[in-house]
Structures are given as C-alpha cells and as structure tokens.
Amino acid sequence: MQELPFSPRNREGLSMPFLGLAALLLLFFASPTSSCTEQENNSLINFLDGLMPDGNGGLNVSWVKGTDCCKWEGIICSSDGTVTDVLLASRGLKGGISPSLGNLTGLLHLNLSQNSLESSLPTELVFSRSIIGLDVSFNRLKGHLQEMQSSNPSLPLQVLNISSNFFTGQFPRTAWDVTKNLVALNASNNSFTGQIPSSICINAPSFAMLDLSYNQFSGNISLGLGSCSMLRVLKVGHNNLTGALPDGLFNATSLEHLSLANNGLQGVLDGSHIVKLSSLTVLDLGSTGLSGKIPASVVQLRRLKKLYLEHNNMSGELPSALGNCSNLGYITLRNNSFTGDLSKVNFTMLDLRTADFSLNNFTGTIPESIYSCTNLVALRLAFNKFHGQFSPSIGNLRSLSFFSVTGNSFTNITNTLQMLKRCNNLTSLMMGTNFRGETIPHDETFDGFENLQVLTIDDCSLTGQIPLWISKLAKLQMLDLSLNQLTGQIPSWIDGLGFLFFLDISNNKLTGDIPAALTKMPMLLSERNATKLDTRFLELPVFWTPSRQYRTVGAFPSKLCLDNNNFTGAIPPEIGQLKMLDILNLSSNSLTGEIPQEICNLTNLQILDLSNNQLTGAIPSALNGLHFLSRFDVSNNKLEGEVPSGGQFDSFSNSSYSGNPKLCGPMINNDCNSGPSSAPGKRRNNLRRALVIGITAGGLIALILLACFLIARLAYDDHTENVVPL
C-alpha cells in the first residue's frame, strides 16, 4: 500500500534567495516573529480547559498562557509561527474536544487518537478550511456526524480517521460533496446506521481507502463505486448490508483489498466480473451468503494472497487451475457445499501457508500435490468425505504445525502416525472420527511428535489400551481419546506429562481405580504457568463446542473426563489437589465410597458430574463454597443426608439429585425431619429460607462474574459463528 499523505510535507513556495534574506532579517530582529498568535494561544488554552483536570496528559506544564505556544508540547508551527500540527495521540486525555481548535486557521494535522475523549466531534474540525489530516480514532466520542451547513467550494481534508468510537446515526450524505480531496476515510468500529455513502468517489477522484466495517450499515452496497478508479481498500464487513454484489464494484479496478465479510448478501461470484479486479491481494467474502461456484477466472487474480469464502452456500468443484494462484498464502472454504475430488487441483503452491477445506463434501484421497506445499503451516480437511491413507511424502511438510482431518474415512492409524511423526513442527494433530474400529498401536516407538501439544483421536471405536508412546509426548497439553473401545487401566506414567491440563478418556471401557498418578498432574496442581506454556495463537481457530472457538490452546478449560467407563473403587481424597480443574466428570462408572471432603478445595470447578455411580454418604456441605460451579450432578447414587444449600447450590435443579432416595432437604422438597417435626427444626428451616433468599442474590452476582470470566477467556474469531467442533 502506498503511503497516505499525512506526514510533514514540504511547505513549499519560497525561493532560496528569499529564504536567505529572511534568515538575515531573523538575525537582525531576533525571535518574536516566530511565536504563535494570541488567538491561537487562546484556542489551545480553551482546548486544554475542556479536558478533565486528571486527564490533561500533563499538558498544563508546558501549555502556559502568555508563552509562545509553538514551544508547547505536541504543537508544531510553521516557520512563520502558525500552528500547523496538534499531535496529542496516546496522552491519556479525558474530557471533551473544544470546538476552539477550529479557530486555528493554519492547522493542517490534528491527531487526538488513542485517548479517552468523550464529547461529540465538533463540526468545525471535520469541515475545517485548513485541516488535511484528522485522526480521532480510539476514543469514546459519540453523537452524530453533522451534515455540512454552508456550501463551501472544496475542503482540504484528505484523511479522516474516526474509527473505534461510539458514533451513531446515519452517515452524512451531502458532506462528501465538498471533501473533494479526500483520500482515506476510516469510520470502522462505531454504530453508524443507514446506507453507506454513495458519492464519495464521484466527488473525490483520488479516494483510495474506505473502511466502514463493524457498524450497522444496511441496504445495498450502493456506492458510486464505478467512479472509484483509485480505490485500493474497501472494507465494509460486519454490517447488515443486503443485496447482490453491484456491477459497479468491479469497475473499481485498483482494488487491492476487498472485504464484505459478515453481511447478508446474496447472489454468485461472477467470473467475468471478478477477473477485472486484477490487483486484488485480499478477497474476503466469508459469511456473506454467496452461492454458486468459484469461477475459474479467479486463477487470473495472480496477486491474490488471501481468499476467504468460508460460511457461505457455495458449491461445485474447485477450479482445477487454482494452483496457478501462485501467491496464495491463505485460503479458507470452510463450511460450504463444495464437492469433487480435491486431487484434480494441482496444489503446487509454494506460498501456501494456511488452507481450510473443512465442512464440505470433498471426496477422494489427500491430493499428492499438497505435499509439495513445503511452507504449509496449517491444513484442515475435517468433516469431508476423504478416504485412504497418508503417503510418506507428507513428511515433506516440515512447517506443518496444525493438521486436522477429523470426520473423514481415513484408514490405517498405525501408518498415519508413522507418516506424520516426520512432520517435526506438528503442534496440533486432530484426527478423530476416522480409522473406524482399528486398534491403536501400543508398543510402536514414534520418535517424533516432540512438539505435539494437542492430540485428538476421539470417536474412532479404536480398541487397545492407552498407548505407551503417548508418554513420550513431552509437550502434550490436550489429549482426547474419548468415544473409543479402549480397555485396561489409566497408565501410571500419566503424571509424567508435565503440561497436560486437558484429558478426556470418557466413553471407553477402561477399568481399575482412579490412580494416584492422576491426582498429581503438574498442570492441574498449581497455577498454570503461562511462561511455561506456549501461548502462541493457533494457526486456525479450533471449534470445540457449537458456540465456542478457541484461538489459543491455553484458553481451553482444564478438564478431566473419565465418565462412562468401568472405573471402580473410591474417589481418592488427593483429587482435592487438582486446584486448577475447571471440569471434572466421573459420571457413569462404578465408583464407591463417599464423596471426599477434599473435592471442596477445587475452587475453580465449573462442572462437577459424579452421577450414575454407587457413591454413599453425604454431599459435603462445603461444596457450596465453589463459586464458579454452574453444573452439578450427583444423580443416581446412594447418597443420603441433607443437600447443601447456599451459594451456587440454590441454582441447581432437582434433577441434580434424583435417584438418591435418602437425600433430603428443602431444595428437593423432601423434609429431613420426616418424623414428627419439632418446632426448633422448623425455625431453623425458616431461618435457612431467609438465608437462601439472601444468598441467591449473591449467587446471581457470582453467575454474572462467571459469565464475564467465561467471556474473557474466549477469543472469538472474526470470520465465524460456528456450528461443528473442530
């Protein structure tokens, strides 16, 4: 992208001899000529007065009335003493923007970006007769942008950045008639409504950049785009735009970056149109509602680096010449209805780093040509109809870090692991729902996988035992072997996996006790040491539940799921050491004995499921101290005594306790004093009811806190609202 004009430019015009003379004169009549005028002085002081005392960024130190304002912090003057630049970005300014700045008649650049200014934006500044660059982005400015009042032949404004504020209302229509010099307009991340402006380019022939994304604009993309011959960047994603892609859009042939993502558009991508945008490097049409095929002519977009078409209704086969887009580095087609044998495409693309073909109906084997994309970092083929085995050439993918093939019909897990172990950089390997009914290799030595952090081989109906080679995966953080037919015990080496914080071995046929090793897993014992963990972003977001996606491994909850196996014996009291646990599910086993008191030490717990076992004794009342607990289930055991109340326990329903005939308490409408009721008992109950009401309020607050906590832990992706895991 070219530089946009907003830097000190030559204040041209005066010839050398004249300057020489001026310098001489300066020597004679030293200094006062270059100081700013009293009006400028006053205007700036007025601006300072409009700031809060605790939000003036310390400007009051140098901004002293009566001194030369050209020497004030953040002020730049021209040689004749005219204030030309007010540059006060990131100064912690709070308060309002005084319209008095509009009285600085020589002001060219005003930069108040990245402060906490809260007023409206004075019209005097937007429609200033001098300002060419106005940046008030990242503040808390609000209100509407005004229409231009008086008619003015032409304003000098070239760059207007009002992004990331709280502006509302319709975008002014007539205003753009006079901004004939406008080059860049960024109004993204506000709450503007109504139509997007249609006449900017008609009036401003040099207009090059328009970013209106993350607003609430509606209606058609009705820009007079045909006139935007210089437009290089058009971002109007994340709005409520409707209708088809207008033909005029494709007359803006200088476009390099086009993003319409997350709008309610319709129609198809017309091949004869798209080919006109031959300068495109980024084409983002994800979640727009497009249908139809990818036109063969996209391969003529030779500069294309990023292609986003995910979450649409597109279908058909990929253009076989797609590989000719030799600059393509990022392609996602996730969640469409594409079909056909991917091997028809020659993927010899050296720049390809990330490719996501998941959630389509692609068939065939993995195209051999993809193994020549030696810079490939992330490849997701999940949820398609691929089959076959992996070829040894997959070892060529030395940079491959993220690889997901979940939900296909691949076969030969032994071979797959043998091939993939050569991809030394692999950190996330997801291959569940494949290899139906095979046996997981046990004694194989897979020297390799030394960087593996995430391994999922769930839902494959695999037989065999939890294999020994997993104990060598020293960096493993997440392991999912659920929904298989694995037998045997939980291996005693499990606590040797020093980074493991997510273990799901549920829905297998595992037996034996809950071993002591499991209660010593280092990452669950103490504060997850962020420095020990690799906090890099995943190359592609991972979808684990319908509504959540994760951008980093560390954002996943700490989890231990042993449910639906044949585990026996008591729950070891040492389980109380796993203080970092968020989720503990021991449901549907044959566990006996009492619920250990120590379980009350798991203060991070959000889910505790002990249902469908043979547990006896009472429910520890101190469990009501678990403030984040949102799901609790002890149904179908042999528990007895009083159900705890208070804290989160006032929010659990009867079903949490059903199937335990000997449990009692007001929570489950089963009076603990089933004998002749004594007066003191009743009084105690009343007292308890009063307490319950009081504590419910507390519970509500805890719930809200939990919600905030959960939201904070999730990082949502720009491009999606998703439906299927992985």
Ligand SMILES: *[C@@H]1O[C@H](CO)[C@@H](O)[C@H](O)[C@H]1NC(C)=O
């Ligand atoms: C701008 O200057 C004029 C004349 O000096 C003055 O009357 C007016 O109040 C000033 N406006 C602001 C907003 O300070």
Ligand SMILES: *[C@@H]1O[C@H](CO)[C@@H](O)[C@H](O)[C@H]1NC(C)=O
């Ligand atoms: C305003 O200042 C910020 C911080 O220095 C800078 O990033 C931004 O580019 C400036 N705005 C313009 C339009 O130059």
Ligand SMILES: *[C@@H]1O[C@H](CO)[C@@H](O)[C@H](O)[C@H]1NC(C)=O
């Ligand atoms: C505001 O937008 C302008 C034009 O694109 C740009 O030069 C400037 O750096 C942006 N400001 C910030 C803080 O990013």
Ligand SMILES: *[C@@H]1O[C@H](CO)[C@@H](O)[C@H](O)[C@H]1NC(C)=O
């Ligand atoms: C517009 O501003 C936002 C920040 O508010 C920034 O993220 C975005 O990159 C800018 N758009 C362009 C095209 O520079």
Ligand SMILES: *[C@@H]1O[C@H](CO)[C@@H](O)[C@H](O)[C@H]1NC(C)=O
């Ligand atoms: C949008 O604005 C909010 C509030 O100013 C800011 O926190 C957020 O980072 C902005 N988002 C983008 C994408 O720039």
Ligand SMILES: *[C@@H]1O[C@H](CO)[C@@H](O)[C@H](O)[C@H]1NC(C)=O
């Ligand atoms: C686009 O350009 C073609 C000719 O190149 C012209 O006929 C057509 O009217 C233009 N469309 C718009 C909407 O400007």
Ligand SMILES: *[C@@H]1O[C@H](CO)[C@@H](O)[C@H](O)[C@H]1NC(C)=O
């Ligand atoms: C998706 O496309 C199919 C035909 O390919 C059509 O029947 C269906 O209505 C479309 N769905 C949406 C949501 O546009």
Ligand SMILES: *[C@@H]1O[C@H](CO)[C@@H](O)[C@H](O)[C@H]1NC(C)=O
């Ligand atoms: C894939 O094809 C099947 C029929 O073969 C169809 O039911 C399914 O909806 C298709 N899936 C997608 C994502 O298009």
Ligand SMILES: *[C@@H]1O[C@H](CO)[C@@H](O)[C@H](O)[C@H]1NC(C)=O
């Ligand atoms: C795929 O493309 C590469 C480079 O363009 C070429 O060398 C190779 O022969 C092609 N392979 C096939 C099977 O066409």
Ligand SMILES: *[C@@H]1O[C@H](CO)[C@@H](O)[C@H](O)[C@H]1NC(C)=O
């Ligand atoms: C493997 O990953 C490391 C760390 O991310 C990186 O520095 C290195 O370049 C990668 N190796 C290859 C062959 O891509």
Ligand SMILES: *[C@@H]1O[C@H](CO)[C@@H](O)[C@H](O)[C@H]1NC(C)=O
């Ligand atoms: C699975 O792969 C292994 C090792 O590559 C090979 O020896 C074996 O024959 C394969 N089994 C089948 C059924 O293809």
Ligand SMILES: *[C@@H]1O[C@H](CO)[C@@H](O)[C@H](O)[C@H]1NC(C)=O
């Ligand atoms: C715990 O596991 C059981 C059995 O697999 C399952 O039905 C239940 O939904 C799980 N509990 C929670 C709270 O996820």
